[in-house]
Amino acid sequence: MELSWIGVALVFGLAAKKLGQAPLLGFLVAGFALSALGVDPGATLDELANVGVLLLLFAIGLKLDIPSLVRPHIFVASLLHTAAMVLIGGALIYVPVMLNVGPFAGLSLTAIAVLGLFTAFSSTLFVIKVLEERENMTALYGRVIIGFLVMQDLVAVGLLAVSKGVIPSPWALGLFALLPLRHVLGRLLDWCGHRELLVLAGLTLTLGGAALFDLVGLKADLGALVAGALVARAPKAKELSDVLLGLKDLLLVGFFLTIGLNGLPALDGVAVAFGLLVILPIKALLFLLLLMAFGLRGRSAMLASQRLTPYSEFGLILAAMAESTGYMDPSWLVTLAVAMGVSLVPLSSLNDHALDLYRGLRQRLKRFERTALIPPERSVAIPNATALVFGMGRVGTNAYDAVRAQVGDTVVAFDVDGDVVAQQQEAGRRVYEESGTDADFWERLRVDRAQVTLVILTMHSHKEHLVAIEQLRLEGFSGFVAATAYFDDDASALREQGADFVFNINRDAGPALASAAMARAGL
Numbered sequence: 001m002e003l004s005w006i007g008v009a010l011v012f013g014l015a016a017k018k019l020g021q022a023p024l025l026g027f028l029v030a031g032f033a034l035s036a037l038g039v040d041p042g043a044t045l046d047e048l049a050n051v052g053v054l055l056l057l058f059a060i061g062l063k064l065d066i067p068s069l070v071r072p073h074i075f076v077a078s079l080l081h082t083a084a085m086v087l088i089g090g091a092l093i094y095v096p097v098m099l100n101v102g103p104f105a106g107l108s109l110t111a112i113a114v115l116g117l118f119t120a121f122s123s124t125l126f127v128i129k130v131l132e133e134r135e136n137m138t139a140l141y142g143r144v145i146i147g148f149l150v151m152q153d154l155v156a157v158g159l160l161a162v163s164k165g166v167i168p169s170p171w172a173l174g175l176f177a178l179l180p181l182r183h184v185l186g187r188l189l190d191w192c193g194h195r196e197l198l199v200l201a202g203l204t205l206t207l208g209g210a211a212l213f214d215l216v217g218l219k220a221d222l223g224a225l226v227a228g229a230l231v232a233r234a235p236k237a238k239e240l241s242d243v244l245l246g247l248k249d250l251l252l253v254g255f256f257l258t259i260g261l262n263g264l265p266a267l268d269g270v271a272v273a274f275g276l277l278v279i280l281p282i283k284a285l286l287f288l289l290l291l292m293a294f295g296l297r298g299r300s301a302m303l304a305s306q307r308l309t310p311y312s313e314f315g316l317i318l319a320a321m322a323e324s325t326g327y328m329d330p331s332w333l334v335t336l337a338v339a340m341g342v343s344l345v346p347l348s349s350l351n352d353h354a355l356d357l358y359r360g361l362r363q364r365l366k367r368f369e370r371t372a373l374i375p376p377e378r379s380v381a382i383p384n385a386t387a388l389v390f391g392m393g394r395v396g397t398n399a400y401d402a403v404r405a406q407v408g409d410t411v412v413a414f415d416v417d418g419d420v421v422a423q424q425q426e427a428g429r430r431v432y433e434e435s436g437t438d439a440d441f442w443e444r445l446r447v448d449r450a451q452v453t454l455v456i457l458t459m460h461s462h463k464e465h466l467v468a469i470e471q472l473r474l475e476g477f478s479g480f481v482a483a484t485a486y487f488d489d490d491a492s493a494l495r496e497q498g499a500d501f502v503f504n505i506n507r508d509a510g511p512a513l514a515s516a517a518m519a520r521a522g523l
Helices: 002-018 023-036 043-062 075-098 109-120 124-134 140-163 170-192 196-215 220-230 237-260 267-293 298-307 313-324 331-351 354-366 394-410 418-426 441-445 462-474 488-497 505-521
Strands: 387-390 411-415 431-433 454-457 480-485 501-504
Touching (some): 023 124, 023 237, 023 331, 043 196, 075 140, 109 267, 109 331, 124 140, 124 237, 170 196, 196 220, 237 313, 298 331, 354 462, 387 394, 411 418
Parallel strands (some): 411 431, 480 501
């Protein structure tokens, strides 16, 4: 039986990928296909799906930056957006309720409020997946997205906790005693070393936190989130997130399959699902305007709003709660599952073209930018720059040091990770928080392009390299551009885009090592 849903999920996931869509959309369709075939995977899939959701929340906790959540452009803006979308979405849904149209007939105010919340929430699973693939979790717009998602998740978890109808135990106050234990838990992760023990430690923390919160009458989901937050500052947090990534993604396949296995939607349900897509542009525009009103530039606001637009799996969980308490008909859960799946389609299509889209809208968006931007978005003068390095991982750092040995402190570097920037600055390097794909780069950072003769690209994403090279050439940069790649076809694409030199790390590292070794050995 397990082979049936694993195999079907693989087939539909591959089909979605070939069509340029997210594999999880294929998993959702696979669930509908299994439902049509009458497949009953039993309780095993439900358990796997539940662990997958808990691991997702634990992973969010690992990325949680508590001080950032209280900043106005996250805390206030996210609550304003949620409240506004509940009102707007609820008002739009109330119209067919008044007209007694199809599935809307007889919906209670509670059900309308739940549907309003569904339109307000954003897909945590899909957005986190996109950010992880591009390694932009720590970029400014990525941090804003994570903050919004966490705020939405806290609202959802709070509502789910209330929905239990159980007053938390007085022992719940004892959970504050967990705060001093974060150093002990960090030491535990150090003892685990790497690989399988670290995976087991992550699972133990996830399930243990969930069980502990459930024991005192709080939602297990919140327990998993808090468990991740407790070790977010541990030295092993990044490695723990990496080793749990594959397991989390695998188990979340079960979540989307279980949604589809709830049954096939009726024709009127499909019509309602597509009708709910009308609300998406309103949702995206509200994100964009709010973020810019709170001091983000057009680029950051647009990238964040685009990725926050799709409907959320947490909305489905709230709908399931409403269905279980009799506020909504079970058919609504299937309808909302279709709406969530379909809402992913335009985002998947736009993901690879988001930066191109910003270039087209750049001048229009700049009209709406505030004069007083938040500190990371403000202009910075960078004098005496002759060489630029984008991406300060191991390769970028070594490249920076090698260039500095030749040209001195006229080499300047950039990275989207604020923590990396801070560490590099402490080490005495001229590093700034910025992206090589930013169309406003030369203008915002006030670099004299006439002095710059060399640009080195060592970012994580091949797509970002392509966009950065295109942007450099569009801005009239005629200097030498070098980039890194891992595959021959990527290297060819970078040369076609305008790179003067491409270092294929997988292919060229060996010969470079041999050449240096032979020179040292006098061969």
